[in-house]
Amino acid sequence: MTTQKIGPGTFVAVVGASGVGKDALIAEARRHAGPDVSLPQRHITRAPGPGENHLPRSVQEFRIASEAGHFAIEWSAHGLRYGIPIEIDDDIRDGRSVVANMSRSVLDELAARYEHLVVVRVTVSEAVRASRLRTRGREDADDMARRLHRPDPAPDYAVDAEIHNDGTIADGAAALLRVIRTTPRRTSAPARRTPAVSESPIGPGALPSAGIVHEGSTVVAGTLGRYTEVGQGSRLADVELGDYSYCDRYCDLANTTVGKFSNIASFVRIGATDHPLDRVSLHHFMYRSAKYWPDAEDDAEWFAKRSSRRTKIGHDTWIGHGAQVKPDVVVGNGAVIASGAIVTKDVPPYAIVAGVPARIIRFRQPPEIAERLERLAWWDWDHATLRERLDDFRTLNAADLLDCYEV
Ligand SMILES: Nc1ncnc2c1ncn2[C@@H]1O[C@H](COP(=O)(O)OP(=O)(O)O)[C@@H](O)[C@H]1O
Ligand SMILES: O=P(O)(O)OC[C@H]1O[C@H](OP(=O)(O)OP(=O)(O)O)[C@H](O)[C@@H]1O
Numbered sequence: 339m340t341t342q343k344i345g346p347g348t349f350v351a352v353v354g355a356s357g358v359g360k361d362a363l364i365a366e367a368r369r370h371a372g373p374d375v376s377l378p379q380r381h382i383t384r385a386p387g388p389g390e391n392h393l394p395r396s397v398q399e400f401r402i403a404s405e406a407g408h409f410a411i412e413w414s415a416h417g418l419r420y421g422i423p424i425e426i427d428d429d430i431r432d433g434r435s436v437v438a439n440m441s442r443s444v445l446d447e448l449a450a451r452y453e454h455l456v457v458v459r460v461t462v463s464e465a466v467r468a469s470r471l472r473t474r475g476r477e478d479a480d481d482m483a484r485r486l487h488r489p490d491p492a493p494d495y496a497v498d499a500e501i502h503n504d505g506t507i508a509d510g511a512a513a514l515l516r517v518i519r520t521t522p523r524r525t526s527a528p529a530r531r532t533p534a535v536s537e538s539p540i541g542p543g544a545l546p547s548a549g550i551v552h553e554g555s556t557v558v559a560g561t562l563g564r565y566t567e568v569g570q571g572s573r574l575a576d577v578e579l580g581d582y583s584y585c586d587r588y589c590d591l592a593n594t595t596v597g598k599f600s601n602i603a604s605f606v607r608i609g610a611t612d613h614p615l616d617r618v619s620l621h622h623f624m625y626r627s628a629k630y631w632p633d634a635e636d637d638a639e640w641f642a643k644r645s646s647r648r649t650k651i652g653h654d655t656w657i658g659h660g661a662q663v664k665p666d667v668v669v670g671n672g673a674v675i676a677s678g679a680i681v682t683k684d685v686p687p688y689a690i691v692a693g694v695p696a697r698i699i700r701f702r703q704p705p706e707i708a709e710r711l712e713r714l715a716w717w718d719w720d721h722a723t724l725r726e727r728l729d730d731f732r733t734l735n736a737a738d739l740l741d742c743y744e745v
Contacts, residue, residue: 343450343451343452343453344427344430344431344451344452344453345430345431345452345453345454346430346431346433346453346454347429347430347431347432347433347434347435347436347454348430348435348436348452348454348455348456348521349426349430349435349436349438349448349451349452349454349455349456350435350436350437350438350456350458350517350518350521351438351440351444351445351448351455351456351457351458352364352437352438352439352440352458352460352514353439353440353441353442353445353457353458353459353460353497354459354460354461355461355467355485355486355488355490356416356467356471356485356486356488357462357467357468357470357471357474357485357486358460358461358462358467358470358503359460359462359470359503359507359510360439360460361389361390361439362503362507362510363460363501363503363507363510363511363513363514364377364437364438364439364514365390365391366507366508366510366511367437367511367514367515367518368559369642369645369646370511370515370638370641370642370645371437371515371518371559372559372636372638372641373558373559373575373576374433374434374435375434375435375436375437375518375559376426376429376434376435376436376437376558376559377436377437377438377559378422378423378425378426378429378436378438379391379392379393379423379561379562380392380393380420380421380422380438380439381393381395381400381403381408381409381419381420381421381422381423381548382394382395382418382419382420382421383395383396383397383400383418383419384418387476388474388475388476389474389476390439391561393548393561393563393564395419395421395547397419399547400419400421403421403546403548404419404421406546407424408421408423408424408548409421409422409423409424410422410423410424410426410427410451411440411444411447411448411451413441413443413444415441415443415488416481416484416485416488420441422438422440423548425551425557426438429558430452434558435518435521437514437518441491442490442491442492442495443491443492445457445492445495446492454521456498456499456517456521457495457497457498457499458497458498458499458500458501458514458517459497459499459500459501460500460501460503460510461500461501461502461503462502462503462504463504464486466504467486468486471485471486498517499517501513501514501517515638519635519638545565545567547564547565547721548564549562549563549564549565549566549567549568550566550567550568551567551568552567552568552569552570552571552572552587553570553571554570554571555568555569555570555571555572555573555574556572556573556574556575557574557577558574558575558576559575559576560574560575560576560577560578560579561577561578561579562579563578563579563580563581563582563583563598564581564582564721565581565582565721566579566580566581566582566583566584567584567585568584568585568589569584569585569586569587569588569589569604570587570588571587571588572585572587572588572589572590572591573589573590573591573592574589574591574592575591575592575593576592576593576594576645577591577592577593577594577595577596577609578594578595578596579596579600580595580596580597580598580599580600580653581598581599582598582599582717583596583597583598583599583600583601583602584600584601584602585602585603585604585606586602586603586604587604587605588604588605589602589604589605589606589607589608590606590607590608590610591606591607591608591609592608592609592610592611592645593609593611593644593645593646593647593648593649593665594608594609594648594649594650594651595648595649595650595651596608596651597650597651597652597653597654597655597671597717598653598654598717598718599653599654599655599717600651600652600653600654600655600656600657601655601656601657602651602657603656603657603658603659603660603661603677604659604660605659605660606657606658606659606660606661606662606663607661607662607663608649608651608657608662608663609647609648609649609663609664609665610662610664610665611644611665612644612665614640624637624640625637625640625641644665647665647666648665648666649663649664649665649666649667649668649669650667650668650669651663651669652668652669652670652671652672652673652687653671653672653715653717654671654672654717655669655670655671655672655673655674655675656673656674656675657669657675658674658675658676658677658678658679659677659678660677660678661675661676661677661678661679661680661681662679662680662681663675663681664680664681664682667681667682667683667684667685668684668685669681669684669685670684670685670686670687670688670689671687671688671711671712671717672687672688672702672703672708672711672712673685673686673687673688673689673690673691673702674689674690674691674702675691675692675696676690676691676692676693676696676699678692678694679691679692679693679694679696680693680694680695680696681695681696682695682696683695683696685698686698686701687708687712688701688702688703688708688711689701689702690702703736707736707737707740710740710744711736711740713744714740714743714744716739716743727743730742730743
């Protein structure tokens with residue numbers, strides 16, 4: 339029996355020995371990639387630390403996610419489990435290129451699963467690799483030595499491209515982007531139509547730690563933290579949604595970093611992309627050119643410049659129904675944006691702002707308590723600790739909770 343391979347987009351597997359710079363090049367490429375490129379966050383049974391911004395999972399969480407079919411591909415290496423989220427299959431069906439740091443041991447599996455596989459090997463001299471592993475400082479000496487001596491599980495694999503990462507990270511990332519741009523994919527890939535995980539609207543029920551993306555939503559080139567929820571019909575483009583944060587229905591977020599525990603009501607727009615004010619025309623034919631002419635490329639530089647104007651939404655924030663926050667704006671931790679507000683300037687921590695353009699109405703907490711709350715950074719407590727202290731969140735005021743837990 340033959341199984342239909344998944345296409346028409348391309349899987350771009352970035353491989354190479356530990357320390358050659360796979361993650362660094364992917365992270366830099368992410369900053370410049372357009373919406374037709376998806377760079378998923380990997381699930382790894384490794385605690386957060388230097389280097390890659392992965393989704394940390396316990397062994398048990400990983401096993402549950404695996405059994406629930408949440409991974410397209412998974413493998414073991416360095417005593418860890420790694421998984422690539424199943425949503426990338428929809429990206430590929432939509433014509434995108436999916437780029438990920440992969441084990442060389444799964445290349446045959448990838449070739450069997452995807453219509454188009456492009457394998458990019460990253461290399462660097464052994465001396466530089468050893469020194470970079472030391473600089474990264476993620477592993478102890480023994481683990482580092484094992485990584486340095488790990489044999490290539492597929493030494494004879496004929497790769498499609500090789501990047502000698504002996505220049506700057508920007509050089510290596512530019513080489514990776516050049517490879518990505520030559521892969522079979524649709525520029526301006528259509529919005530994802532299939533639900534990623536759940537068809538039910540935002541509502542009661544246990545939230546899986548892997549989070550939920552509800553029906554009709556599109557999540558492109560971003561990362562979703564643990565226990566996140568993306569409401570029905572929302573569009574997230576290059577958004578980092580921190581752990582426990584959610585947006586309700588029909589939100590439109592672009593080029594935005596959202597902290598943890600952010601509450602985003604329905605119909606909110608954040609980081610709306612703008613048009614060039616200084617050119618002859620405002621129209622997107624100048625940068626979405628491939629949409630109009632088969633021989634014209636999209637203007638990657640313009641997209642890169644625009645997506646670098648990131649909006650930042652702090653931890654424990656509340657963005658009210660229908661509010662808008664402009665590109666480049668920083669909303670401080672604990673701040674509240676009233677319904678319908680249009681936020682054009684930075685919002686200080688724990689301020690409440692309203693109106694068009696938004697102005698400060700008052701502060702949620704007095705300055706001394708706000709500063710102590712930011713220092714406490716309860717949003718960094720782990721899941722089990724939050725559960726233990728749940729009753730205190732419910733019953734204590736901020737000053738009493740601070741008195742209990744400040745060190
Ligand atoms: N071209 C480069 N120049 C300088 N440092 C680099 C370069 N590429 C990667 N690094 C650094 O080397 C270390 C290892 O890179 P990393 O991307 O974690 O490797 P890999 O994912 O292949 O194991 C990191 O600290 C990273 O920032
Ligand atoms: O089977 P191999 O081809 O040797 O690769 C083994 C694993 O090493 C890398 O992971 P990880 O990001 O943990 O390590 P690294 O950053 O040090 O490469 C790579 O992504 C694989 O998951």
